[in-house]
Amino acid sequence: MSSLDPVLLEILGNKFASVTEEMCLTLQRTGRTLYVKETADFACALAGLDGRFFAYPRSIGVSGFVGLECLPAIEAVIATQGALEPGDVILTNDPYRSTGLATHLPDLHMIEPYFHDGEIVAYGWCFVHCSDVGGRVASSISPVNTEIFQEGLRIPPVKLMRRGEMSPEVKLFLDANSRTPEANMGDIRAMLASLATGRRRVAQMLGQHGAFELTAAQEALMSYAAGKAEAVLRQMPEGRYSFADYLDDDAASRLPVRVAVTIEIKDGKVHLDFTGTDPQVATAMNIPSCGRPHAWLTLRMLALVQTLDRSAPLNAGLLRPLSITTPLGSLVNPEEPAATGVRHAAAIRVNDILNGAFGIALPDVLPAAASGTVIPIVMSEPKPTGGRMVQVIEPLIGGTGARRGHDGVDGRDSGISNLANNPVETVEAELGVEVLHYALRSDSGGAGQWRGGCGMELSFRVLTDGSHVLGRGMERLLFRPWGQAGGQPGQPGSLVINEGHPRERRLGKIDVLEVQAGDIVTFRTPGAGGWGDPMQRAPEAVLADVEAGFVTAERARRDYGVALTGGRIDTEATAALRSAAGTNAGTVFGPERDTWDGVFAPALMDRLNAALLALPLSRRQSRRREIFETVLADLPTNFPRSPVSDTQREAAARRLETCLNTI
């Protein structure tokens, strides 16, 4: 492996990682806005001369950006604004002009070159999700934006700081293009403070260890991590593994959005090919990867290595054995000017398909699908003094998927973010709501030899007329979190107003919902997928779930073939039920997906997406819409929620074939 002494390597690895955490703590301490203080939507790291992160914080800030690349932004600045000098700091937020360093406009990214004896020895990097960068809506993000121009001020890589002085021109542009210029400047100053912390601590390390060791360590740490990743990949059977999944819709239409991947594992390396993924959408869910092995597309790979080797250092070397194909113009490599504001929504499903594909290779290691949803439930109510009070009630998530030997975790899921919830008492102290029910959702976890984690249920009574409820991020209301190895999928999510009352309304996805005092709003998040044939689950484990209330006695009988009488297992009846049940195997997507695939078969979808991508960008969306309208024309309006007849299915599939042949 590396040429550096294995003791020094460990020491410097620890120290560099610790410097990045100190940078984060400085940023968090001095930052001003909610995103910094509460949700820790920021990160800091150290990059080498190749612009890749050789040190990244483990326990604070956004964990997923290890794979970002700084070099394109650095080169763009040098090409247009001259060489970097001590005290210069680059600022950018534009996904396209920073070649994927930034991934949506509210994320402000900064890079500072760290010098030693007139030479750059490393770069400090940090980003913050700031409050607002202008655009069509407050806070700049809306799922229904169609172009990046609606999403706010685009900042191409520029020198914000020149030799330690803030560029007045850049500041004027920034201040003029935000609804919250002061808060933004507060966060920018916190970012500069964190970069200064990094500079000071790197200088201290240079004094202790010398420039030669420090630069040698950067490469050594990356190749050390690469060695760890390769060792993990070599544990996997070589081969090609394909997996596809759907987002319920693209936020503007009811058409599902497909993400697909084929991974090829060979010789300690892995290639991810996203061919078969839908064309970019006319909403803000696109992931601007710029064709690179981007952080948003490779997160699961990092998590997998870290899971199988906890001693692996967290740096970009983990991605060295990985290469990628992302069709240009697709959801995962959109062309300018695609909107990208809510790219994390698609990233959640990217995580799921990588999980599914790696799960075929390593069935004993990877779990079934997690609930795959993060819904910050936001309440906006009129204040007596005028204006509106806006506050998160709870960020609702679901559970984690089961895996061989372990049930999923109920009501927790750190797959995308690891946010804390809000105490109900502080919510009630500030908002006009009464939280009636904040609980795990019984029977929602997918049945399996190991049960999927339960989703959650939040029910609250509105106390103020004219309030608005926002539930962005609702997903898996249609396509369920799939089960693995014969495990069943979790229950889909739902939203009900005044459940059980005469005024009951069952709603699908909402953006903004107007409610009145007395209304009761109930959100349910999906349960996660189960693992293994539920008929193989130990009856004692089923009984324990029934006693704890995670599973009802009816479902114990129906889903697990376990009969309970008077709180005890009826052994004979159980044996009879189980021998009558068929066996379950493979990935189980659930009835909606099966119905969908009956018409839109995977092979046809691959062909469709290839054909659509061959069209010019301007015609792709409209052509796609036409095709789906044609195919769906004679199907029931709630397709694929209810099953269709064979005749209907075959006719629709024939229409799809015809369309494919005439694109």
Place this chain on the structure above:
Amino acid sequence: MKDLAIGATGTTGRLRIGIDVGGTFTDFVMADAETGRVALYKEPSTPDDPSRALIEGLDKFLAREGMAASDVGGLMHGTTIGLNAIIMRRGAKIGLIVTKGYRDILEIARCRMPSSFDLHAQKEVPLVPRARVVEIDARFDRDGKLTRAPSEAELDRVAREVSALGLDAAALMLINGYADPETEAGIAKALSDRIEALSISSAAAIWPEIREYERTLVACLNAYIQPLMDAYFARLTEGLARIGVTAPLLVTASNGGSLSVGSAVARPVETILSGPASGVMAAVRQAGQSGMDNIITFDMGGTSSDMAVATEGTAGIATRTDIGGLPLVLPVVDVNAIGAGGGSIIWADAQGVLKVGPQSAGAHPGPVSYGRGGTEPAVTDCFIASGFIDPANFGGGSMPLDGDAARAALEAVAERIGMSGEDRAARLAEGALAVASAGMAGSLFRTMAERGLDPRDFVLLPFGGAGPTHANLLAEEIGIARILVPQAAGAYCAMGAAGADLRRDFVRSLRAGLTEASAADAEATFAALQAEGEAWLDDELPEIAERRAERSADMRYAGQAYELRVDLRPGDDAAAYAEAFHREHERIYGFRDAGAPVEIGTIRLAMIGAGQPLAPSTATGTGAPVRTRRPLYYKGAWVEASVYDRAGLGEGAKITGPAVVEQPETTTVILPGWAARVDEQGNLIIERTPA
């Protein structure tokens, strides 16, 4: 129970004895009020019944010192029984009664996983399984109004369900109960009265702070360890009586103070982190006597090392700590784990990179040199291979270690990372100690960065068995220029116990915008809490004369998601509250927002009854006689070090590194480039020699 322990308040014994029960040893410190002498003693712990080692050790210690049981005037004792029961989930069978709709309060917790990257991460095991949580149709609104009052029939139903669970104890938590603890306590009593021999504690009565999950945990943790602690203190009091010790027994608390046995049994949750807290309090007192107000304590134990920060002579207090994966919101001395301990294992990964921990050999089997079956080398084995500790003289010779086995085990690891040659055991040991130091320094830098402090402005104060051995390496790594090694460093938690104040924290959540009216409310609340505190002290030890109350409040700018704890004084008005908050915000976060409205959240009052100050320790010997010499491995070479006996060092003695100072409880290493002197209290002050 309480009368038995406190009954003998008339005793005038000259000795105060501090006792700390650790995993390996039970430490004793005896302070003699007549002579000012301080003596230390260690007895191997008896984990199956910790009171046994305590009683037997105390008996032997008194005999060794030629003292009678009647000479004992006070006993202060810290125990980890509660903490261990929580970590191992071996507490009582408890149940929980909660507002309807909140059955999953412990399952959901704060919704976070312990790790973001681990696909196999699991959540913590809840203290009360879901099947033992019963819902009750009762809750308050945010103003403390009982909007769902439980009917008699509902109380009967809940009582029946709870009764059927066969519990040792139970807790009740109602939503918004913090706003009216008396009413919640009344409902708890109404339930208790319906169930024979089951005590049901009200969460709001124990700790009336807003945030339902955290408050529920306080009540559950309390109930979970109560039966154990009750039984333990009963055994202990009985054992003390058997050997004729009738002096009052005080129990040290996590907030750095102490409580009577009666209070500790009623609220054992307040004692669970008392050991480390006592050590920090002893360090703050010791450093203060030597005129040093800004210190970082460094406690290196068997499985890990801890640090704490004191500024201006006051130890930091945290109101959110982690206990076995569960958050605890009671105020505790802010102690942070920073990495390797003496038992941390040294290993090489598949890529041939050297690692230290996180696995630990603990006390059993312990490091290889312990000869108890450990096969993987640990940090303590590195101290031996480097010459830092003398295996023959470990524990003052009471527990000789196997140096050859330690070196052989280290050599095996050295080979795995491609290290060869004659001194490979020593070289590997030096490398591993450097890895350990770098890890500790990183954690320490992070802790300081969070508070906006620079560690180089601080004095390092090591204690614990291995603290003084490793302190100089750590100081070099951090860039700290001065180290203070107290005489009793090896039994410092016991030392802290011996000098502890009585202290209890009280809390009430207000949650209001800061106005003249709400400031007046806060003043009234402070006055009520102070009256409660005074009554507690009267009950605890009425003869305590020196009393004081410390006031603080959690405040924030309206809309902020985080709060700051701000110290306040009696008689402060709204303007004074606001200014105190702005000032603290500016100190921690670097800015103030003078125009923004300020909100006041939780009101806190600490009631303190000052303990008798321990007489300052004194140097015991004269001069600085060199006992022997031995080589230390440092920066890739052997250097000849003088070895001193700590007991032989007199005030003003000067020692130049490389040197080793040995005492039965610990060994202090002074590196080349550093020098030490003994101050009038017998502390070793180690400082970098000017280049």
